[in-house]
Amino acid sequence: MATPQLLFVDGTFAELAQEIADYLQIGDSVRPLLEQENHEEALQLIVNASSALNATPEKEFTGAYNLLIHLVLQSSDPKKYLPTVCGNLQKPITSSPAHGFTLAANALSTIFNLVEPSNPVRFHVLLQITRFLRQHGQFELLKPRLKNLEAWFKDWNTAEEDQRKLYVEISEAAGEAGDAEESYHYLLKALGTVDRDDQEEITSEEVQKLSLQAVRLALLSPTRFDFQDLRALPSVQALGDSHPVYAQLLDIFTEQDLEDYNDFRDEHQGWIEKENLDHEKLQRxxxxxxxxxxxxxxxxxxxxxxxxxxxxxxxxxxxxxWTIDVVRAKLVEGRLSQQQKVFLVHRTTYRVFGEKQWRELGTRVDQWKSVTDRLLAVVRKAQADAEAHREREQQELERKLADANLGGGGGGGGGKGGDRRRGPKQPRTDEDD
Structure with missing residues (x-):
């Protein structure tokens, strides 16, 4: 949307109202009402004639609409007049075909930004802005605002029925702009506003139509492979009664396989073509x-x-x-072993996780536990062997040290146990005789 604009006006309500009334050439009708201080009736006449502003010269357009917006917001009940003003802005700006969209978008943005943030009137303005951008195929200009949507609903205390109305408008705007994911996202949000305990609302024609649309979008989306959030909605579950064939097809895509899909086609020959569902996309x-x-x-x-x-x-x-495609779709991770002619699975995505999957997970955990126990036993045995080897080496070292001490011991004594070695023989002299 356009950059927020501030209004700079000077004058009393009566003076400004008379000014724009004269500009719209209804001054004579408005003057008596203003003199009687009947401001609301005067404003009603001005708003009723305001569609003429679409023919205002381009250089005067923004100023004229800003003045009108200012007067409307001075009313005790702006909600009474804003639908007409916003409706005018969705019509062609005949004075400026080239810049009409920008002029109207600026005016709508000004209205939205000048209304108090907590005022519920803002909801109705946003609804008109959404319709305007949808009409001109400008969904991308709306997207930045949508991150605040839920907080605004809370501030405005917006009823669920009104929330659904805006969500549907956004979904359709996104779909027409070619953004299938955003369209599906907001359609689910719309279905999420349905009262789970109100069976009459769940099975109403409007809600069932939206549910069917969501199923079709989910089935045909090339990137959506998880249908559990959709199938969990009460209104979608109710399709089992209102549209049983669609419900059967959704069940197949949720948890069954290609053979079941082929059986479905045989059972309902020509139905997919009749419903304008793309068999090639569905089969892939x-x-x-x-x-x-x-x-x-x-x-x-x-x-x-x-x-x-x-x-x-x-x-x-x-x-x-197909392996490349399934990995690219992030459903499975793994690699092909051409030598063994197998696909080695590293990670996979469960389509549903119920009793069967819990049993499979339990079996796999038991297998992992068995492998872990065997590995642990091998590690413990290796540790024991290493410890025993270390002890043997220690014992061998101690034995060698003991032997070395025994072989190098000293100390002599007389007698048999003494050292019998004699010293060197002394030379004989004459004195010895």
Whole structure:
């Protein structure tokens, strides 16, 4: 949206109202009302004639609308007049075909920014802004504002029915702008405003229509593979009664595989084409989901090529291509072993997580525990062997040291146990005789 504008006006309500009334050429009708201080009736006449401002010369357009906006916001009940003013701005600005969108967008933005942030009137202005941007295919200008939406609803104490109305408008604006993900996101938010305990509202024509639209968007989205949040909505569950075939198809995409999808097509021949659902897109997505299920249900984390080809109903030479696609879709992580002819699973995404998946997880945990126990036993044995080896080495060292001490001991004594070695023989002299 445009940069917020501030209004700088000078004069009393009566003076300003008479000025714009004269500009709109209804001054004679408004003057008596202003003289009687009947401001609301005077303002009503001005607002009723305000569509003529769309023909105002471009250089005067913003000033004229700013004056009108100022007068409306002085009213005790602006909500009474704003729909007309906003409605005028959604019509062509005949005086400036080239810049009409920008002029009208600026005026709508000015209205929104001048209304007190906590005033519920802001909701109605935002709804008109959304419709205006949708009409001109400018959803990208709306997106930055949407991050504040839930906080605004809280400030405005917006009823759930009104929230749903705006969410639907945003969803349709996003869809028309080609943003399927944002369209689906806000459609789910719209369905989230439905009272879970109000069966009449859940099964109403409006809510069932929105639920069906959400299912179609989810099925045809090339990037959406998780349907649990959608299927958990009461209004979507109610499709089992109002649109049972759609409900059956959603169940298949939620937790079944390609073979079930093919059986569905055989059972409801021509139905997919009749409903303008793209079989090629659906089949491709179903193959990717089947691959994910196969990876999640393989206990040893190795899937033979033959199993992949059979489950996906593809020739062996296409396995590598589908592996790349399923990894790119972030459903599975792993790598192909061409030598062993298997796909080695590193990580996989569970499509649903119920009793069956808990059992599979339990089996896998038991397997991991068994492997861990074996590894722990090997580690403990290695530790024991190392300790025993260290003790043997220590004992051997001590023995060698003891032997060395015994061999190098001194001390002599007389007798048999003494040292019998004699010193060197002295030479004989004459004195010895």
């Amino acid at each position: 997505k179903m193959r990717l989901l089947t691959f994910a299920s196969l990876a999640a249900s393989t206990p040893n984390r190795e899937i033979p090529y033959a199993n992949i080809a059979k489950a996906l109903q593809i020739p062996a030479e296409d396995i590598e291509m």
